[in-house]
Amino acid sequence: MRLYEKPAHVLHDMLVNKEITSVELTEDVLARIDEVEGDVKAYLTITRDEALAQAKAVDEKIAKGEKISFLEGIPGAIKDNICTKGVKTTCASKILENFVPPYDATVMTKLKAENPVILGKLNMDEFAMGGSTENSAYHPTCNPWNTECVPGGSSGGSAASVAAGTAIWSLGSDTGGSIRQPASFCGVVGLKPTYGRVSRYGLVAYGSSLDQIGPVTRDVTDCANILNIIAGHDDxxxxxxxxxxxxxxxxxxxxxxxxxxxxxxEYFVKGMVVGAVKG
Amino acid sequence: MKVTKEDLQNVAVLSRLAIPADQEDKYIDQMDKILTYMDNLSELDTENVKPTTYALPMQNVFRKDEVKASLDREAALANAPLKEDGYFKVPKVLED
Known part of the structure; x- marks a missing residue:
C-alpha cells in the first residue's frame, strides 16, 4: 500500500513514530499527481516547490524531537474559492484568472498554524455554481473511479483529489450540497458544518446565508480532526x-x-424520485 | 408566457449582454420555463409553518470603533489592473 492511500490520522502516527518523513509522504502524493492528474484533472494550481519546502520544515521539527499537531506535514489541497495569500484564487473563472489574494481566509490562517503541506488549489464549478465540475472555465474534473463520469460538484476537485490520492485531505465549500454531493459521488467523507460553525471570511461568496467551508477526507476520524481545526467564532x-x-x-x-x-x-413531495428518501 | 420580449431585452441591457435577434425566442422560452418551475413552491401549504431565516439565533454584532492593523495600500491595490495615485482606477460610466 502506498502512502497516498492512507488517511491523515494513520500518516500522523507514522510521522510521530518516525516510520516516514513528511518529504517522503509529500513526494509520494506528488508522484501520484504525476501518475493520474492528467486523467482526473482535480487541480487548477499545484504549488509543488512550496509543498516540498513545507514538508522539509516539518521533518526538521520532528528531527529536533518537537511535538507535531494533527495535520502537520500532511499534504492537502484547497478549493479555489478560498483565499490563499500569494497563491492564485480563480473560483475556476476567467474573470479572476489573475487574482492573487493579498490575505488568507480565516480557515487558511487556522490551518497554517498547524503546518500542513498545501499542494495547491482545486477545480470547481465556476463561482461554485454547478453540481458536476463540468462548469469550470478551465477544464472539467473527472471522477477518479470512472473518468467517463462526473465527480459531482461544485467541490468536485476537492472530492476527486482525495478519492484519487492526489491529496490526503481537502477543503471544499457547501451552499446547497457542494461538499456532500461530490463526496458521495467520489466515495469519500464530506461534511457541511452547521451554518456559522466555520468562518466564511475569505471565502468567495455564493449564497452568504448558506455557505460553509468544510473538510473532505478519507474517513470520519480525519473529518472530525480537521473540523476541530477550522471551527470557531471569528470577528x-x-x-x-x-x-x-x-x-x-x-x-x-x-x-x-x-x-x-x-x-x-417537506422532502416527501410530489415529484420526489421513488426510493431517494423512502429507503 | 410570463416573459415578454421587452422583459428579455430589458434584462439583457441591465446585464450588458448582447442577445442576437434570432436567439431571443430561445432565451424567452428558457426564462419562462425557469419562472414557471418556481411556481411549484406555491403548491406547498405554509399556513402554519413558522418562517425560518437562519438556523441559529442571530443578532446584531457590534464592536468598538477602534483602528486595527489592516492591509497596506500597496497590497490592497496589487490586483488592480488600473491604478493612479494610490486609488483604483475604473472606466468612466457616468456622463459629465
Missing part, C-alpha cells in the same frame, strides 16, 4: 457562531446504533 465573520466548539473527535464512537436521522417532511 471577521459576524455570522460565525459564538457557540462553544466541542471536540468533534469525541463523537467518534464505535457504533451508531440508536442514532436517529431526521428528514424534513
Amino acid at each position: 471577521m465573520d459576524s455570522t460565525s457562531s459564538a457557540a462553544e466548539v466541542p471536540d468533534f473527535t469525541k463523537a467518534l464512537v464505535e457504533d451508531v446504533k440508536g442514532l436517529k436521522i431526521g428528514l424534513p417532511k
Whole structure:
C-alpha cells in the first residue's frame, strides 16, 4: 500500500513514530499527481516547490524531537474559492484568472498554524455554481473511479483529489450540497458544518446565508480532526457562531446504533424520485 | 408566457449582454420555463409553518470603533489592473 492511500490520522502516527518523513509522504502524493492528474484533472494550481519546502520544515521539527499537531506535514489541497495569500484564487473563472489574494481566509490562517503541506488549489464549478465540475472555465474534473463520469460538484476537485490520492485531505465549500454531493459521488467523507460553525471570511461568496467551508477526507476520524481545526467564532465573520466548539473527535464512537436521522417532511413531495428518501 | 420580449431585452441591457435577434425566442422560452418551475413552491401549504431565516439565533454584532492593523495600500491595490495615485482606477460610466 502506498502512502497516498492512507488517511491523515494513520500518516500522523507514522510521522510521530518516525516510520516516514513528511518529504517522503509529500513526494509520494506528488508522484501520484504525476501518475493520474492528467486523467482526473482535480487541480487548477499545484504549488509543488512550496509543498516540498513545507514538508522539509516539518521533518526538521520532528528531527529536533518537537511535538507535531494533527495535520502537520500532511499534504492537502484547497478549493479555489478560498483565499490563499500569494497563491492564485480563480473560483475556476476567467474573470479572476489573475487574482492573487493579498490575505488568507480565516480557515487558511487556522490551518497554517498547524503546518500542513498545501499542494495547491482545486477545480470547481465556476463561482461554485454547478453540481458536476463540468462548469469550470478551465477544464472539467473527472471522477477518479470512472473518468467517463462526473465527480459531482461544485467541490468536485476537492472530492476527486482525495478519492484519487492526489491529496490526503481537502477543503471544499457547501451552499446547497457542494461538499456532500461530490463526496458521495467520489466515495469519500464530506461534511457541511452547521451554518456559522466555520468562518466564511475569505471565502468567495455564493449564497452568504448558506455557505460553509468544510473538510473532505478519507474517513470520519480525519473529518472530525480537521473540523476541530477550522471551527470557531471569528470577528471577521459576524455570522460565525459564538457557540462553544466541542471536540468533534469525541463523537467518534464505535457504533451508531440508536442514532436517529431526521428528514424534513417537506422532502416527501410530489415529484420526489421513488426510493431517494423512502429507503 | 410570463416573459415578454421587452422583459428579455430589458434584462439583457441591465446585464450588458448582447442577445442576437434570432436567439431571443430561445432565451424567452428558457426564462419562462425557469419562472414557471418556481411556481411549484406555491403548491406547498405554509399556513402554519413558522418562517425560518437562519438556523441559529442571530443578532446584531457590534464592536468598538477602534483602528486595527489592516492591509497596506500597496497590497490592497496589487490586483488592480488600473491604478493612479494610490486609488483604483475604473472606466468612466457616468456622463459629465
